[in-house]
Amino acid sequence: MLDERSRTLLKALVEHYIADGQPVGSRALSKLSGLDLSPATIRNVMADLEEAGFVASPHTSAGRVPTARGYRLFVDRLLTMQPLEARQRGEMEEALHGLPSNQIIANASHLLSSLTHFAGVVIAPRRAANRIRQIEFLSLSEKRILLIIVTTDGDVQNRILSSDKTYTPSELVTAANYLNQNFAGLDFEQIRQRLAGEIQQLREDIKPLMTLALEAGDAALSENAKPYVISGEKNLLDVEELSSNMKRLRELFDLFEQRSSLMRLLDISNRAEGVKIFIGGESGIATLDECSVIAAPYSVDGQIVGSVGVIGPTRMAYERVIPIVDITARLLSSALSFKNEN
Numbered sequence: 001m002l003d004e005r006s007r008t009l010l011k012a013l014v015e016h017y018i019a020d021g022q023p024v025g026s027r028a029l030s031k032l033s034g035l036d037l038s039p040a041t042i043r044n045v046m047a048d049l050e051e052a053g054f055v056a057s058p059h060t061s062a063g064r065v066p067t068a069r070g071y072r073l074f075v076d077r078l079l080t081m082q083p084l085e086a087r088q089r090g091e092m093e094e095a096l097h098g099l100p101s102n103q104i105i106a107n108a109s110h111l112l113s114s115l116t117h118f119a120g121v122v123i124a125p126r127r128a129a130n131r132i133r134q135i136e137f138l139s140l141s142e143k144r145i146l147l148i149i150v151t152t153d154g155d156v157q158n159r160i161l162s163s164d165k166t167y168t169p170s171e172l173v174t175a176a177n178y179l180n181q182n183f184a185g186l187d188f189e190q191i192r193q194r195l196a197g198e199i200q201q202l203r204e205d206i207k208p209l210m211t212l213a214l215e216a217g218d219a220a221l222s223e224n225a226k227p228y229v230i231s232g233e234k235n236l237l238d239v240e241e242l243s244s245n246m247k248r249l250r251e252l253f254d255l256f257e258q259r260s261s262l263m264r265l266l267d268i269s270n271r272a273e274g275v276k277i278f279i280g281g282e283s284g285i286a287t288l289d290e291c292s293v294i295a296a297p298y299s300v301d302g303q304i305v306g307s308v309g310v311i312g313p314t315r316m317a318y319e320r321v322i323p324i325v326d327i328t329a330r331l332l333s334s335a336l337s338f339k340n341e342n
Helices: 004-020 026-033 039-051 068-078 086-095 101-116 169-183 188-201 207-224 233-238 246-258 260-269 318-341
Strands: 119-123 132-141 144-151 156-162 228-231 276-279 291-300 303-313
Touching (some): 068 276, 086 318, 119 233, 156 207, 169 188, 228 260, 233 246, 246 260, 291 318
Antiparallel strands (some): 119 228, 132 144, 144 156, 276 291
């Protein structure tokens, strides 16, 4: 455990380095800390902090910078949160209500990136089945049919079907009516299972159309059900600590594309209460050694279904980013639960 003097100096150093990005010297710390200490005393404290692994000395400067361990102590014990203004929170709430679920999730990811200027990510609910509200068929030409699918959460998907048979408008209406009357409220897997037992009862000329509709509709909704939505990756190009190492930056963008490692990391936050913070190597992903990930779970009707997060450099304004992630998770839970009730 550090004494009060060491904690005060470390807090001042981390806050100044986050704001300025330059190594912090003893003279600056003497002014910033508010402590009546000589430069020699401060240098001694800094030497002790460096030996303990909380700060490091870049080769090009006499000043010091926080290490991942220093950031961890700062976040856990020394951080003074900066709450969001009521106006900003109101704008966030407005952006997440009254939309289809997939748009709410996309907006949450965009909010995280725009408010923090880093990358914002939202793990989509895995258990949210795409249930069908309505299906329509529209003839485009002799053997080309437009399939229109409306889900219960208001999402609309279109697919063009290529048929071996030419269907009349009345046949298309009959097929759509059959699906809507018998299968509204089910997902495509449930429709497929029920149709398997009823397919023999259908008119022979309608069977191929039903098969085409099931395959195309299932594919359309599966493609649309992204495991996560990420926004603002390009913001990381403006972060000096990351953009100065193009190899690491390319690896970071590859990580966003591969998804699996990042998914596993963010899934951990689903088992946490509140905000979880991974600093540098704590993530267990080498590509994120110079980054921090701040994540929080969100729920629908009291059940945790996904998580939200921000990915940025270890030198980030934690006092701002942590409340943004926390409130976004809470607002997303509220918006999706409200959507589920209506």
